[in-house]
Amino acid sequence: MDRGLYIAASGMLAEMARQDLLANDLANASTAGYKSDRATQRSFAEVLLTNTQTGAVVGPVGTGAAITRQATDLSSAPIKETGEPLDFAITGDGFFAVQTAQGTRYTRNGQFAVDAQGRLVSNAGDPVLDANGRTITATNGTVDPRRIGVVALTNPVKQGDSLVTGTPAGAANGTVRSGALEGSGADPARSMVDMIDSMRAFEAGQKVIQAIDETLGKAATQVGSTS
Amino acid sequence: MAAQQQRLDAVANDLANANTTGYKHQRVGFRDLVYDQTGRSSAQGVRTGSGAAAVDAGRSFAQGSLQRTDRPLDVALQGEGFLRIRLPDGRDALTRDGGLHIDGAGNLTTSTGSFVQPAIKVPAGTAEDEIAIGADGTVTAAGRRIGRLEIVTVRSQAGLQSAGDNAFVTTATSGPAIAAPRATVLTQGALEASNTDMADAMVEMIESQRSYQLASKAITMADEMMGIANQVKR
Numbered sequence: 001m002d003r004g005l006y007i008a009a010s011g012m013l014a015e016m017a018r019q020d021l022l023a024n025d026l027a028n029a030s031t032a033g034y035k036s037d038r039a040t041q042r043s044f045a046e047v048l049l050t051n052t053q054t055g056a057v058v059g060p061v062g063t064g065a066a067i068t069r070q071a072t073d074l075s076s077a078p079i080k081e082t083g084e085p086l087d088f089a090i091t092g093d094g095f096f097a098v099q100t101a102q103g104t105r106y107t108r109n110g111q112f113a114v115d116a117q118g119r120l121v122s123n124a125g126d127p128v129l130d131a132n133g134r135t136i137t138a139t140n141g142t143v144d145p146r147r148i149g150v151v152a153l154t155n156p157v158k159q160g161d162s163l164v165t166g167t168p169a170g171a172a173n174g175t176v177r178s179g180a181l182e183g184s185g186a187d188p189a190r191s192m193v194d195m196i197d198s199m200r201a202f203e204a205g206q207k208v209i210q211a212i213d214e215t216l217g218k219a220a221t222q223v224g225s226t227s
Numbered sequence: 228m229a230a231q232q233q234r235l236d237a238v239a240n241d242l243a244n245a246n247t248t249g250y251k252h253q254r255v256g257f258r259d260l261v262y263d264q265t266g267r268s269s270a271q272g273v274r275t276g277s278g279a280a281a282v283d284a285g286r287s288f289a290q291g292s293l294q295r296t297d298r299p300l301d302v303a304l305q306g307e308g309f310l311r312i313r314l315p316d317g318r319d320a321l322t323r324d325g326g327l328h329i330d331g332a333g334n335l336t337t338s339t340g341s342f343v344q345p346a347i348k349v350p351a352g353t354a355e356d357e358i359a360i361g362a363d364g365t366v367t368a369a370g371r372r373i374g375r376l377e378i379v380t381v382r383s384q385a386g387l388q389s390a391g392d393n394a395f396v397t398t399a400t401s402g403p404a405i406a407a408p409r410a411t412v413l414t415q416g417a418l419e420a421s422n423t424d425m426a427d428a429m430v431e432m433i434e435s436q437r438s439y440q441l442a443s444k445a446i447t448m449a450d451e452m453m454g455i456a457n458q459v460k461r
Contacts, residue, residue, distance in 0.1 A: 012456065017265045017275070019452060023445040024259070024276035029438045030231065031257035031279050039273070068270040084254070084287055086385075111256045111284050113385035116402035123256045123282050125400075140408060141307060141384070160261035160276065188441050195448050199455075206455045213460070 003063065004212045010064030012205040014041055015198050017067050022195050025186040033108030033162060034184040035072050036191075042068040072158060077185040079177075085142045086112045086120070089180040094150035094172025095164060097129040098122045104129070106153055108182055109162040114138045120148070124161055131171060145176040228446075230257055230281040231439040238432045241423040248338075249291065249304075249323035249393055250421035252428070256284035285385025291422035293414060299356050300327040300335075303417040308378045308407030311344040312337055312394065319344065320394040321379065321387070321404065323419055329355070335366070335374075339392040347374035362412040378411055379404040 018039045028034040043065050049058040079089045088110030090096070095106035105126075112128055115121045120128045120136040120143050127135040131149035152173075153166035237253040244250040262274040293303045302325035304310070309321035326338040335347040347366055349358065350373065357369040364376035381387060386401030397404055 016452065017273070019449060020265065020275045023442075023449065024278060026438075026441045026445045027228075027230075027278040028257065028259050028276070029441060030234070030434065031259055034257075034259055037276075066270060067265065067273050070265075070273045070275075083289065109256075109258065113285055114383045116382050116386060116400055118382050123258070123284055158259070158262050158274070158276065160259055162258040188437075192441070192444065195445065199448055199452055202452050203455050206459050209459050210461070 002212055002216060003061075005209060007062065007064045008205045008208040008212070010044070010066065012202050012209075014065045014067050015202040015205065018198050019195065019202075021070060022191050022198065025191045026188060029184050029186045029188050029191075031109070031162065031184050031186075032111055032181045033077075034186060035074055035077075035108070035158070036184075036186045037158075038071045038073060039067045040069045040071060041065050072156070073185060074156065075185070077183045079180045080183050081180050083179050085178060086114065086138075087181045088112060088145055088148060088176050088178050089182040090150055090172075090174040090176055092172070092174030094152055094174035095156070095166075096122075096176075097133070097149050097151050097168075098124075098126040098163070099129055099135070100124075100126045100163070104133070104168075105159065105163040105165060106151060106156065106168075107162050107164060110176075111181060112143075114141060122162075143178070145178045148176050150174045150176060228439055228442040230279045231435050231442065233281040234435045235432065235439070238428050238435065241428050242425075242432075245421050245423045245425060245428075247324075247393065247421050248326055248418045250423065251286040251288055251291075251323070252421070252423045253286055254284035256282045258282055286387070286389075287422060288384045289422050291420045293417045294420050295417050297416045299358050299360075299415065300329070301325060301416055301418050302327065302360050302376070303414045303419040304378065304411060305414060306408065306411035307384075308380045308411040309395070309404075310337075311377045311379050311404065312341040313344050314341050314390065314392075314394060315339075318390070318396055319404075320390055320396050321381075322394045324393040325413070326418055337393075339394075341392070341394065343376055345374065345377065347376070349373065360413060360415045362414070364413050376413065378407040378413070380407040380411075381405065 021037045021039050025036045044063040046060040046062050049061050111123045112120050118137050130136050130147050150172045152169045154169045156164045156166035159165050234255040237255045241252040257279050260277040262276045265273045265275045312320050314320050328336050329349050330336050333349045335343050353368045359367045366374050382402035387395040388398050390396045
């Protein structure tokens, strides 16, 4: 069958995946320390078209599109003053380290609390670590922001629950301040525009399929008819 | 959307309690949900998240402002700590609501009928303005010491569970009640106002509502795309 059908369909599927990423950004527009995702699309390998009679090269033709990479935008988001003694935000690069049941994980969400043992814990109840990987004990319900470790990561990958995995690469240059939270990195205006853009591209893909379908319909019913 | 709904509920509760003595406003945090491989038409390693969820971030135990009432049985706590009380159902609890009363049997109770712990009995015939409550909680009636209001706190205030009626009960995450820091003092003749900040609550409500709207827009978009896909073959 005409390869155009499949090319247009692959474009539509890629747009749907992009729409999923955008919807996730919007849903996390209030998540402290959230980092938004960008989808990068790439065309499939191109093939050379040749004239079937003479063998002359007509030119290359693409075979569709796919999302090849999703990049997380790790730049800092604006910091929001909350006045709570156990809210922390990192200005600059780096992550907080927390000790989870699965091992050390990293986060930019500094909405912490104190547990029954007096340790500083994340909002999921996992202890927060200092620069040397030890837990931190609060004194009189407060923690000096300088005691909290800030870790640089290579290849950070989002894992859910505001946590990130990656390979630690020493201390980062970010500084911690208390009484503040980092806002979400999702930009609702940009996400909306991207969504509209993505939807129209999806619609265009549908129109292409319909056009090819019509040509095929003509080929199937009208070629050879005499009236 | 469900997460934003929970935040709106919390803000509404804060606003409703803007005039509740000793009320501490609720805090709601958010987290993103698990990430997994995006379906067909995308390369290995492209992962999409599955939304957001609200998490309970405890309450803000910031000091509320003191309101002078000049009623001898009103006490306000300044600093970290709670009064120990026993709820009518027998559970031990903590409260910051210091509007005290004397019941028919002469017991010192809170405005909701919980007895202060340890129990303090006011001798019959004592007028309210003969009762003095010191900064450390010592209660004297007509110059005679009749008991002491105990000021306690817990390791993790975020772990306290709200029991309604301005009272909190300790849980495994909050740890047991321990003595409050010395800096915490009682002020007689005043009440602690709610620490709900109207302006903050309003801003939070607006933000929450807009986020809700954006999420609903994303649903509309996804719906339209499904519609378009259905129209491929007319």
